[in-house]
Amino acid sequence: MVETKYNNNVLTAYLSGEIDHDSAAQIRVRVDGMAQELKPRLLCLDFGGVSFMDSSGVGLVMGRFRQMKLLGGRLRVQNYSDSLYRIFAMSGLEGLGVLQ
Amino acid sequence: MKILNEMKLSFPSKSCNEAFARSAVSAFIMHLDPTVNELSDLKTAVSEAVTNCIVHGYRRQSGTVYISGRITEGGRVTVKIRDKGCGIADVAQAMQPLFTTAPEEERAGLGFAVMQSFCDKVRVKSAAGKGTTVTLEKQIGGDD
Numbered sequence: 001m002v003e004t005k006y007n008n009n010v011l012t013a014y015l016s017g018e019i020d021h022d023s024a025a026q027i028r029v030r031v032d033g034m035a036q037e038l039k040p041r042l043l044c045l046d047f048g049g050v051s052f053m054d055s056s057g058v059g060l061v062m063g064r065f066r067q068m069k070l071l072g073g074r075l076r077v078q079n080y081s082d083s084l085y086r087i088f089a090m091s092g093l094e095g096l097g098v099l100q
Numbered sequence: 101m102k103i104l105n106e107m108k109l110s111f112p113s114k115s116c117n118e119a120f121a122r123s124a125v126s127a128f129i130m131h132l133d134p135t136v137n138e139l140s141d142l143k144t145a146v147s148e149a150v151t152n153c154i155v156h157g158y159r160r161q162s163g164t165v166y167i168s169g170r171i172t173e174g175g176r177v178t179v180k181i182r183d184k185g186c187g188i189a190d191v192a193q194a195m196q197p198l199f200t201t202a203p204e205e206e207r208a209g210l211g212f213a214v215m216q217s218f219c220d221k222v223r224v225k226s227a228a229g230k231g232t233t234v235t236l237e238k239q240i241g242g243d244d
Contacts, residue, residue, distance in 0.1 A: 020122075021151040021205075022115035028206065052122075052140070054147040055214050059206035083140055090197070090217065091208055 002027050004034055011040035016049030024056040032067055041073050048079035057084065058091040065096055076100055101172040110166045113158045113183070121150045121167060121181075128169050129177055132240040141218035142177065142238050148211040149181040149234045155202055157185030157232055175241040184231040191224050 001023055003014045013031050017023065035043055043064060047053070061077055068075045078100045080088065088099060107128050111117045122143040129142065146167075153165045166182040188194045195216075200209035215222045221237035 018119060020115075020118045020147050021155060022118050024206070025115070052143065052147075054144050054151065055208050055210035056151065056206075058208035058210055062208060063206040083137070086217075087144070087210070087214065090213055091210055092198075 002030050004031070006034075006038055006040065009041040010044060011035060011038055011042070012044040012046055014046045014049060016051075018052040019050055019057045019060065020052075020054050021056045024060045028060060028063060031064060035064075035067060035071060035073075039071050039073065042076060043068050043073060044076045044078055046079045047077065047081070047084055050080070050084060053084050053087060055087060055091070058087060058093060061088070061093060061098065062091070062096075065098060074098075101174075101176070103170055103172055105169075105171045107169045108167070110164050113154045113161075113163045113165050113185075115151075115154055117165070118147055118150050118154070121165070122146045125167065125169060125179055129171065129240055132171065132175050132177070134240045138238070138240050142179070142236070142240075145215040145218045145222075145236050145238075146179060146181065148214050149236065152211050152234070153181060153183035153185065153232070155205060155207065157183035157187075159186060161185075175239060177238050177240055179236045179238075180233055181236070182231065182233040187228040187230050188224070188226040188232055189228045191226055195224065 005012045065075045075098045125146045168180045170178045195212040197213040198209040200207045219236045219238045223235040226232040
């Protein structure tokens with residue numbers, strides 16, 4: 001569901017499977033725990049392995065955006081499919097400048 | 101309109117059942133040979149509606165979520181998702197994009213917007229204290 005890699009002050013979380021309200025809560029705990037400990041300059045959320053996502057994924061991204069701001073770092077969202085982008089686009093997430 | 105198939109299910113309002121609910125609905129419509137997008141649209145809309153029952157309707161208290169599905173001639177799919185939870189005082193406000201009563205849960209306020217965007221028709225019936233019924237309609241395949 002989430003695998004992490006830390007390299008050069010960049011924390012990358014490789015998300016996989018289905019992201020809904022249930023799994024987003026688990027991802028949030030895991031990623032926030034690591035980010036608080038490592039205080040990376042950049043957090044990358046990699047959606048390459050995600051087969052399904054509802055609007056809980058938007059909440060997940062917005063929450064991590066705020067979290068990284070508090071920690072003085074940045075957020076990047078990468079490797080999302082077109083169907084995930086449709087949901088991101090509905091949220092005005094593009095305005096945050098985190099979608100790559 | 102002739103009913104070709106129907107189903108009913110109910111389950112406790114546990115968040116692990118969100119995946120069960122959308123998988124069950126997608127299995128129900130599978131014989132209509134939906135496209136990848138049609139399937140993913142309906143799964144997403146069902147996931148949003150069921151999450152609303154769990155997070156908002158029952159506010160994390162235990163309750164039962166009821167789903168009924170119907171397929172009518174021409175590949176018209178109707179899915180009703182119902183809870184007997186707190187209900188919505190102002191449905192029009194709840195359906196506004198980005199409106200949420202659960203920001204601490206990181207809800208983006210997009211549930212109804214996603215349902216409306218991914219289904220042909222969305223109806224919401226709600227009474228404060230009595231619960232909410234969301235009816236999703238989606239055409240699978242061509243019109244005939």
